[in-house]
Amino acid sequence: MDRNEVLLVGRLSGTVEEFDLPSGDTATKWRIIVRRRQHRRGATMTDSIPCVTFDPETAAMVRILKPREYMEVxxxxxxxxxxxxxxKIWRYEVEVSSAKPFNESEPSTPDTPARPLATLVPRQVAYLEPAC
Known part of the structure; x- marks a missing residue:
């Protein structure tokens, strides 16, 4: 079974941009900065990942964040x-279905246990298995 799921926790890189499409929809675009694990030379490496959403509620959530604030998408x-x-020009991006502010120091409740940033380590995913 194929899966295309992305979970990112990082910082909003800058301003959020909106584009009106010919269909009447609005595309909201931004970039999220995600740190890599420690580089072998000791330097901190980051990735700036382009994100887009067509959902007005998700766009509203992203617009209230300030640059450098942590978020989870x-x-x-x-x-x-x-x-x-x-x-042809090929572009890769994350099409975001939900976004929310990420506060590492937020207290946990029984409904929503705390998820410290350190525990959000990506889990290993097996390569695609042959189709039956």
Whole structure:
């Protein structure tokens, strides 16, 4: 069974941009900065991951955050292809289905146990298995 699930916890990199589409929908775009594990030379490496949502509620949540604030997003990895057939441009981004502020010091409740940032280590996922 194929799965396309993304969970990111990182910092909002800068301002959020909105684009009106010909369909009448609004695309909200931003980037999230995610630190990598410690680099072998001791330097901290980061990735700046492009995110987009077409959901007005998710967009409203992202717009209230300030740059450098921590956030948690869930969604799916997408590859978009733009341009004429002779000069295609491939872009990869996370299509976000939900976003919320992430506060590491937030107290846990019985309904929502605390998820410290250190425990959000990606789990190993087996490579695609052959289809039956």
């Amino acid at each position: 869930t969604g799916a990895f997408r590859c978009r292809v733009f341009g004429p057939s002779a000069a």
